[in-house]
Amino acid sequence: xxxxxxxxxxxxxxxxxxxxxxxxxxxxxxxxxxxxxxxxxxxxxxxxxxxxxxxxxxxxxxxxxxxxxxxxxxxxxxxxxxxxxxxxxxxxxxxxxxxxxxxxxxxxxxxx
Amino acid sequence: xxxxxxxxxxxxxxxxxxxxxxxxxxxxxxxxxxxxxxxxxxxxxxxxxxxxxxxxxxxxxxxxxxxxxxxxxxxxxxxxxxxxxxxxxxxxxxxxxxxxxxxxxxxxxxxxxxxxxx
Numbered sequence: 667x668x669x670x671x672x673x674x675x676x677x678x679x680x681x682x683x684x685x686x687x688x689x690x691x692x693x694x695x696x697x698x699x700x701x702x703x704x705x706x707x708x709x710x711x712x713x714x715x716x717x718x719x720x721x722x723x724x725x726x727x728x729x730x731x732x733x734x735x736x737x738x739x740x741x742x743x744x745x746x747x748x749x750x751x752x753x754x755x756x757x758x759x760x761x762x763x764x765x766x767x768x769x770x771x772x773x774x775x776x777x778x
Numbered sequence: 779x780x781x782x783x784x785x786x787x788x789x790x791x792x793x794x795x796x797x798x799x800x801x802x803x804x805x806x807x808x809x810x811x812x813x814x815x816x817x818x819x820x821x822x823x824x825x826x827x828x829x830x831x832x833x834x835x836x837x838x839x840x841x842x843x844x845x846x847x848x849x850x851x852x853x854x855x856x857x858x859x860x861x862x863x864x865x866x867x868x869x870x871x872x873x874x875x876x877x878x879x880x881x882x883x884x885x886x887x888x889x890x891x892x893x894x895x896x
Contacts, residue, residue: 670820702887709782709868709887710821755820765811765834766870766885768820 668693672756672769679746680777687741687772689730689756697758699723699732699739700766704753713741713754748776780805782871782888790894791859799854799891803871809833810852811885812844815866827852828874859895866890 673688691697698717702710714723716732716739723730728743739756756769783802791797803810809828813821823836827846841857850871856863870885 700884709889710870711887712884715884757820765823765826765836766813766821767823770820771818 668697668758668760668767670756670758670767670769672754672772674770674772676773676775678775678777681748682745683776685741685743685746685750685774687754687756687774689739689741689769691737691739691756691758693737693758693760695760696734697760699730700757700759701728701730701739701741702755702757702768704755704771706752710755746774746776748778750774751776782869782886784867784869784888784891786891787889788892788894790896792896793859793861795859796855796857797859797893799856799867799869799893800851801854801869801871801888802851803869804886807871807873807886808850809872809874810846810850811870811872812852812854813868813870814838815868815890817865821868824854856893861895864893864895866892 669692671690700715701713703713704710714725716723719734721732730739730741753771753773755771757766759766782804785800811826812824815821824838825835826833830846843855846852868890869888872885
C-alpha cells in the first residue's frame with residue numbers, strides 16, 4: 667500500500683538557519699503530495715502541495731519539489747523563524763483529495 | 779467564511795461507553811473525511827463521506843461508524859470504547875463537482891476533538 671516516510675525528529679535549529687525535512691513515499695500511480703503543519707493545540711494546516719512530477723509547491727518561504735525519480739518531496743526553507751516551530755507532516759493522496767496518507771511527523775523547534 | 783468546525787473540543791469517556799463527535803465542513807464543501815491522530819503520530823484515515831454515503835474506509839473496526847447529513851455536516855460514532863481509542867479526532871472537508879469531474883486537491887482540517895478514554 668501507499669506509505670510516507672519522514673526524517674526522524676525532533677529537529678532543533680537557530681533562527682535564520684537553513685531547514686530541510688526529508689520525505690520519501692511509496693505509491694502506485696501518480697499521487698498528489700502535500701506538506702501540512704500543526705501548531706500546538708491546533709488542527710492541521712495545508713502548507714503547500716504538488717500534483718505532478720517536477721511541480722514545485724511553495725508558501726510562506728517554504729518549498730518542496732515533487733521528484734518522481736527519487737520518490738521524494740523534501741521540505742526546505744532558507745531562513746527559519748521562531749514562529750516556524752511546529753510539527754510538519756508529509757502526506758500523499760492517490761486520487762485528488764481522497765484519503766490522505768501521512769508520515770509520522772517531524773517536530774521542529776527554532777531557538778532565537 | 780467559517781472554516782471546518784468540530785465539537786466538542788475535549789471529551790472524557792469511560793471504557794465501554796459510546797461517543798459521538800460532530801463536524802461542520804467549510805462553506806462550499808460537500809465531502810467530509812475523519813482521521814484519528816494518536817499522540818506523537820501522524821493522522822490515520824478512518825473514513826470519508828460524500829452524498830450521505832461512506833465512500834472509502836481505512837483499517838478501523840466496525841465500532842467506528844459515521845453519518846453525513848443533507849447539509850453536509852457529519853458525525854463520527856465510536857462504540858464500546860477502548861483505552862486505545864484515546865486520540866485527537868480530526869475532521870477534514872473538501873469538495874467534488876460531478877459536472878466536469880472536478881475534485882479539490884486540498885483537504886481543510888478542523889481543530890479536532892481530543893478524546894480521552896479512562
